[in-house]
Amino acid sequence: MEDLDFRCSVASSDDGEPMAGTAPTDAAFLLVEHAGSWGRQAVAESRMPEGVRAHLGSLSGVRVQLIRRHGGGDDDGVRVFHAVADTGGFAVRTTVLARVEDLLDLDLERDLVEHDGLLWLVCTNGRRDRCCAELGRPITAALADRWPHETWETTHLGGHRFAGTLLALPSGQTLGRLTPDNAVAACAEVSAGGVPLGLSRGRAGRGGAEQVRELHVLAGGRPDVEVREVVGPPRRQSCGDLPAKPSSTWRVVV
Template structure:
């Protein structure tokens, strides 16, 4: 039996020089719901929200992420955000509900616009150890600069690229963050820049489109073809010893 307590997927990915480009979440609509925790591996089903709310969230036909403050505080009320992909990033709307149960009857399309930056750091240690060990210190650090905008969240995908972060409204998704580079990277995103070596892509787009955008932003020819090809089969998580296929991208002239 492999020793699951010693393996760190993020360290293995760095050691293998695995590219993070084109690995941002592709979901075009995401609902964020405040749930102070703790969270289980299946966070939507395993949390302290009322059972009817858990069942409702599990039935929705969109990506649902739970969020919590890095310092463990919550309320008053339950904060919710809805992010929908646009051509340039995401349209974000948000509100504070009196009770979590209010989610059962709310029309998400009526939420008011939310214009402040959101920094969503993946920290669910029940799903992957790297997310907790690397992500939680990052979230605590960013909360010193953006107390209202920084949240821990349940699952951005790509555990092996920890620390991982989704920035809204831009949709820029970062990987391989640590407490030494996270603040500067987020400040760069606010300026409209792409911090070198840390950008996974813009969420809400296919992997091919993510790679194409980064290629063009780096000075590449927009007519160059981007092709997804099978990458190596590898272990992708600290949480189990399963191996899965990966995808890599090749860029070249048509």
């Protein structure tokens, strides 16, 4: 029987599980505005038309996530962002569709324009994990007070046990263990070009070892170090995962 009192983020924080190297490694994201309810498998279980769900599910080489404004949509169309990893983070392009069915004819190479602003993407999908909803929504509210147009809820960033979690674009910085009290200051640091090292999971779009090496250098270490993946203790990976599963962490070898 599921333990409704268990919180994976509390367990992870209490035993000091390292976050470095746990940012998403995906090199491309497609973010689609959808204010409806989100299931555990957000796209497949959404209320979008069946043809749109099938189309999004068939895309290769891109991670599809749903996004929505905190507090609801603006009823001004369907905002779409396409983010592709580059040497400095991600190149982000965007468009607004009149209706979600227009995704079927959208050409990601030709139909979008450059987006030169910030995006704060906070995981809030409670159907996927309780911690993401309970911690993510208050964080989104705090960020939306400061950045109303830049702040979005999203469906899944991985690492539920590091909730609240956030992906910052275009930098790709992925933050964890955020709270309503530290999120605004952390994002302000990212927007100024910095990295809040104590809250960083790494830069998305890179492999785990590269993420850890970059954080090591930012903390004052040498770049010419070996980074090894090592076996960690079994952990429950999310609130709903009853059995503990093998885990791994990254270690800098000086």
